[in-house]
Amino acid sequence: MTDLSQNAARRAIKTRWMLLAPALIILAFAASGPLLITLVYSFLTPGDYGGVVWDFSTDAWFNVFLQRDIFDDTLGWSDAHLSIFWRSVKLSLLTTLACLVFGFPTAYFIATRPKQHRDLWMLLIIIPFWTNLLIRTFAILELIRNEGTINTILIALGIIDEPIQMLFTEFSIILGMVYVYLPLMVLPIYASMERLDFRLVEAGYDLYATRFQVLRRVILPLVKPGVIAGSILVFVPSLGAYVTPRVMGGGNQLMIGNLIELQFGQGRNWPLGAALSITLLAIVMVALLAYVRVAGKEEVQHG
Amino acid sequence: MTKAIKAQSLRKVYNGNPPVEALGSVDIEIEDNEFFTLLGPSGCGKTTLLRLIAGFEHPTSGRLEMFGEPLQDLPPYKRQINTVFQNYALFPHMTVAENIGFGMEMLGKPKSEIKATVDEMMDLVQMSEMADRQTSQISGGQQQRVALARALAPRPRILLLDEPLSALDFKLRKSMQLELKRLQTETGITFIFVTHDQEEALTMSDRIAVMSNGAIRQIGGPRDIYDHPADRFVADFIGDTNFLDADVVGKDGDLTALRLTSGKTITASAHDDATGRVTLAVRPEHAQLATSDEGLLTGQLREVVYFGTDTHLHVDLGDGTTFVLRQQNSPDMPANATAGSTVGITFPPAAAQVLRD
Incomplete structure (x- = not known):
């Protein structure tokens, strides 16, 4: 009896491992492996024409945050890198916020439509995903560039005399990223919203809560998992965004992604690129930990 | 004396293809301090009438008054009416005490008053030991009591009960029936109770309105309805x-x-x-x-x-x-x-x- 059940248990464990195997192999080779290589590269010396020379060095890590003045050899903070880090974090936060501001009402709207219409609305949200990122970004560029659709129309209408400089600003980067990542905010919020029991909303109204109070005290706490997931899904890729700041920022509004690309490309400094990549990872992790802690704490306060 | 609820030619048609007439020109008067029951099979319009009174639905036509004041244009949060929902609709992210205090909190009552009333209400429904429990950690009967306490706490003038006992087992339902009747007598609040269970209606109500197909077939006391059914439907449905x-x-x-x-x-x-x-x-x-x-x-x-x-x-x-x-x-x-x-x-x-x- 016990032998039999032990055998069964052993078999169950074996089956579980075998089912997990494909995922584990992919994780090992596609996630942990490259990450490990990147970590190793960040402690090596750059080769003359790209690549790495197998000599241990901490120069790359040194250069991530610090720089030596080329005239008097004094040590100082690497202003260029720090300002790029700061811009990346700032633009990602603003993008996340904008996605939340636009995505939450959108998700609410869709979740409150009749069931048979919801799929159609979701389809409209997802359709842009079917198009190449680069094409979508250039479409936005066409809209907002100085000779673009918006400026042309405004000038033709006589509302403005000179085109408004929208392209190659932080605004244009945020606009591009919001456009690209908005579905990632809408989808998880919609998923929690769809599971929301709208009778609870009625109960809120019934108990003298105004529309705003129902939103704040009933709906928001209940769809918070969706809001958290959506924010993470938008914030993380925003932080490492490469295409959007490249096209919309015009090369003078670098974000971390562009900086890293620069090191592996023109800069021919792979170790620095690797160190910057790890730094990006660290920033993401710190941001997520802080976010989850703040979001989780509120939950405790609300009971 | 003004009526707690007075409906005149109240009609509700749901848009659709074809449109559904859930309530067809209903006239009803409900006295203050009355235990009034809307009784009928599912789809008879009793819940629609309840939702119109609560304010969750807007009447297609007709008038609705509460103590002489027009009601139809007030949003639910401005009506001194509270509802005990069929599935209780307790807020899952709040404790028992927070649920009960929610209505008073929204009315902007001082914290001390809220606490006093919440304690009193939990005492009334015998849930005092459960104050800090999550609503998912209590049984169906207990959830029912919390829903009742939550609806009573802001001291509404009218309490609506939408088949609140249907999810309870037989014994619990029996004792809750008596308890509801006792609460109604003690608080003096007008209870409007919706049910499809004729026995429940006969046991608890001062007056019963029997409904079918969006219309009221007969209004009267339990004995009246039982001994002198007006038509075949009422006679067949009751007993x-x-x-x-x-x-x-x-x-x-x-x-x-x-x-x-x-x-x-x-x-x-x-x-x-x-x-x-x-x-x-x-x-x-x-x-x-x-x-x-x-x-x-x-x-x-x-x-x-x-x-x-x-x-x-x-x-x-x-x-x-x-x-x-x-x-x-x-x-x-x-x-x-x-x-x-x-x-x-x-x-x-x-x-x-x-x-x-």
Whole structure:
């Protein structure tokens, strides 16, 4: 009896491992492996024409945050890198916020439509995903560039005399990223919203809560998992965004992604690129930990 | 005296293809401090009427007043009406105490007052030890009590109850019925109770409105409704009833003479415009067995079904209908009738009710 059940248990464990195997192999080779290589590269010396020379060095890590003045050899903070880090974090936060501001009402709207219409609305949200990122970004560029659709129309209408400089600003980067990542905010919020029991909303109204109070005290706490997931899904890729700041920022509004690309490309400094990549990872992790802690704490306060 | 709720030609049509008329021109007056029940099968419009009163739905046409004030344009959060929902709709992210205090909090009451009322309410529904529990950690009966306390805490003038007992098991339902009745008497709040359970309606209500197909069929006290059902639907829906065909043969003051299919004539009270072929309703417990000569009806006893408290006798009247009698059992009663014998059925004139079509 016990032998039999032990055998069964052993078999169950074996089956579980075998089912997990494909995922584990992919994780090992596609996630942990490259990450490990990147970590190793960040402690090596750059080769003359790209690549790495197998000599241990901490120069790359040194250069991530610090720089030596080329005239008097004094040590100082690497202003260029720090300002790029700061811009990346700032633009990602603003993008996340904008996605939340636009995505939450959108998700609410869709979740409150009749069931048979919801799929159609979701389809409209997802359709842009079917198009190449680069094409979508250039479409936005066409809209907002100085000779673009918006400026042309405004000038033709006589509302403005000179085109408004929208392209190659932080605004244009945020606009591009919001456009690209908005579905990632809408989808998880919609998923929690769809599971929301709208009778609870009625109960809120019934108990003298105004529309705003129902939103704040009933709906928001209940769809918070969706809001958290959506924010993470938008914030993380925003932080490492490469295409959007490249096209919309015009090369003078670098974000971390562009900086890293620069090191592996023109800069021919792979170790620095690797160190910057790890730094990006660290920033993401710190941001997520802080976010989850703040979001989780509120939950405790609300009971 | 102003009515707690007064509805005039209240109508609700849901958009759709085709549009659904959930409530068709309903007039109703509900007194203050009354335990009023809306009774009917599912889809009869009782929940729609409740939702109109609560403010979750907007009437298509008609007037709705609460204590003389027009109600139809007020949002639910401005109505001094609270609801006990069918599924309780307790906020899952709040504790028992927070749920109960929610309404008062939204009304902007001071913290001390909220706490005092919440304590009082939890005492009232015997949930004091559960104050800090999550709503997912308490049983269905307890959730029901919390829902009740939550709706009572802001001291509404009218409490709406949407089949709040339907999810409870039999024993709990019985005790909650009595408890609800007690609470209504103690608080003096007007209760409007929706149910499809006729027994529940008869036990608790001061007055009952029987509804079907978006219309009110009869309004009256439990005895009224049970003993004098207005039409076939009410007679059929509430309790068990025998339907008999009869012909009006004459009038004698308030009483109407009726000839039964057996040829015998009885007198019964009937509405004025009863003529020709009418339907009589006789409750099973109001009829007795008699000898076949004495009986108003005669037939063959087909089945004797013992139910513990009473015995049901199924009598085949010979014309394809079966008449059911219900006899209360007592220990010294002999088992007088056996299946297969020919028996007579008799009932007092007051037991026969002429139905409107």
